Each structure stands twice: as structure tokens, then as C-alpha cells.
Amino acid sequence: MNKMPLIAPSLMCMDLTKLAEQIEFFDDKVGYYHVDIMDGHFVPNLTLSPFFVSQLKKISTAPMDCHLMVTNPEQYVDMLAEAGAAMFSFHAETVNGKAFRLIEDVRKKGMQVGVVLNPETRLQDVEIYLKHIDKVTLMTVDPGFAGQSFVPEVVDKIRQFREFREQHQLEFQIEIDGSCNKKTFSTLLAAGADVLIVGTSGLFNNHPELSVAWGMMMDDIKVAALEVA
Template identity: 55%
Template structure:
């Protein structure tokens, strides 16, 4: 599997929405859309409506990251807006995880599970075999620009070991501080998908095309690999 890159669109310049999406459509592997309710995290960002507008402009997979207290209130509208992945936090679904996983699958979407830094992997052991993507937060959720939590490197290694030992098929994704300082560490630990935000992409240059090329060059230099890029 090639390393994949998922731009975090809460970090993009929304005044240049059309321009930036047009550039990213030929480069990114998927899009990461954060939906926050102001309760699970003290911030409010994008929405199912944003997904519906993005859906009209791209054929790439859209990953809806539900940082909300009650994901059951968002699954219907997020799926109907066009999300391909619906990623929910283990901290919010463990009281009814199987029902919500089934609901996501019934929409034809893929199931993502997200773990906060302090949440152990064994929280999801009853249903890990059902998921398509495991997202490991390497910062506390809710705000961009936080420092990398180094202890999460071992959690990534453990997630990879669990997958290999049990022949599971989920991909491993990291959300938080994916950039020049962490690319090598995360790749060596076993990460598959890098969510890139301000420090990893958008702050590298005002021109998104140039910023992407810089990100790609940095990643290749840090990891000594050419095995990245658009799925085409």
C-alpha cells in the first residue's frame, strides 16, 4: 500500500475554496472534514453542508471526522451529504458501538474509529474486526497547531501489530502534527494515511500547488521513499 495523504480542510483558506480543491483533486488521496459540536471539543468547524458542497467538486473519498458528543445525531446527515468514511470517536460510541457501526455500513460508507491520545487500543477490541480505518490522534482533539504527543508512536506500532497478528484489514491513520518533524517517525511506526493540516501542508506556501510539492519533497526526504502520491 502506498502512503496516502488526506488534507484537513478546516485548515484551508475558505476564500480560495474552488482554487484549492481544484489543485488538491489531482494530488490528494482523500479529504478530511472535521465536524465539531462545541461540546465534545470546545470548537465548532465544518458541517455536513460543507461535505455536500465539497461532494459536488470532487470524486475523491471524503472522510467525516465526527468530534461530537452524540454521533448518532450526525450519521444520517453526514452520509446523505456524501461522506465515504464516517469516523467516530470510541469515547462517544462504546455504549452503542455495534448499532452505530451497522448504521454507517447500511449507508454504504466505510467505518472509521478514532482514539484520543489517552484512550487505549483495548477499548475497541470487541469491534475492531469490523472497522475500515483506525485513526490515532497524536494531539488532543479540537484545535490545529498542537505539539506532537510522542507517546502515540508506540500506539501506532501496537495497532499495526494487532492488525498483522489477526489479519485485520483496517488502515492506520494519524491525525495531529503530521509534518517534517514527524513524517519519518510515523512512517516507521506503521502509519498508512497522513492527515496534513497547517504545519504539514497549508503553511508551506500560499500557493497550494507549491505547498503540495514542498510537502511531497519533505516526506520523500524524511522517509527515503517515492511510494506516495495520488491513487491514479
């Protein structure tokens, strides 16, 4: 059987009125919590925050990966380190001229480093610092909003990153953000995905009861893993 991917629930899609209850359910099941932080500038939306991370840290043990959809990610390093984030994932499109300095700063603060690429951003744009990265997140939708349509052109890019990793003997994880669901699981796993971010279409809309929704999702992923084994 093909190796099962890690699962990262997108917390902007959860029912925040049931935060403690849902985190208790997730905590021993997930690879990461995916925490979207948006500034209303890099993307025209506002979601979670460093304060949310600090509150989540009080009730959770699973690592938190913070996805910085912000114009100036360097402004969030200290806040997220103090809040308890495990990984700091910046957008490649925001760090030209400061990527190496940012990566060094994030590591000094005790966090792992991730880089996120919009659908049209190329491997070549981040190749120079990939050896310093713990996780590459490939967006299969435009950033900023849940529930968008899958961009199929990204599948070839997943394969490119997998092949680059093998050729250069690197160890970064390949994570997918956007439209990870029953229709796309097998395609993403076959291309080389290690981590799947699941939101409305892949998890939360499966069923009103979270335990049932999770079971349905895991069944779908197991079927997909068998298909690509």
C-alpha cells in the same frame, strides 16, 4: 522504497475563500479529504458541517472522510450519508454502549467506518470491534484545535495497532491526525502509518502558493519514506 502513505488534507486548515480553486488542485492527488465536524460540546470548537460536505460533493470527486468530534455521532449518520460522505469516523470515547449499533447503521447507509482515538485512549478500548472497522485514526494531539504540539507517547500506540493488525490478519488502515509534518513524517511511517492527515504545519504553512506548499510536503514525505525503507 517504502510504500508512500495516502495523504488526507485537513480542510478546516485550508483557505475557504479559495475553496473551489484548492479542491480542483487537490482532487486527483489526495487519498481522502479530512472533514472535521465539531459540536462545541465534545470539543470546545465549531468547524465544518454536513452542509459543507454536501457543497464540497458538488465540486470534488475524491472521497470525504468525516471526523465526528461530537458527543452523539449517531445523530449525524443520515445527514452525512445524504451529503455524500464516503467514510464516517466516530470517536471511540463517545460510543460505549452503542458502537456495534452505530457501525451497522453507518454501513447500511453506504459509508465506510472509521474509529478515532484520543492520545490517552488504548487499543484495548476498541479491540472488540476492530474487525468491523475500515480505518483507525490515532490522534497525536488533543482533539479540537489545529497547531498543537505532538504527543510522542502515541508512537508506541501506532506500533501496537500495526502489530495487532498483523497478528489478527485485519485490513484496517492506520491514519495519523495531528502534527504530521517534516519533523514527524519519518517517525510516523516507521511506526506503521498508512494515511497522514496534513494541516497547517505539514502543508498549508509551507508556502502561500498551494502548489509549492504541496511540492515541499511531498518532497519531505519522500525523504521520510526513504529513511525508513
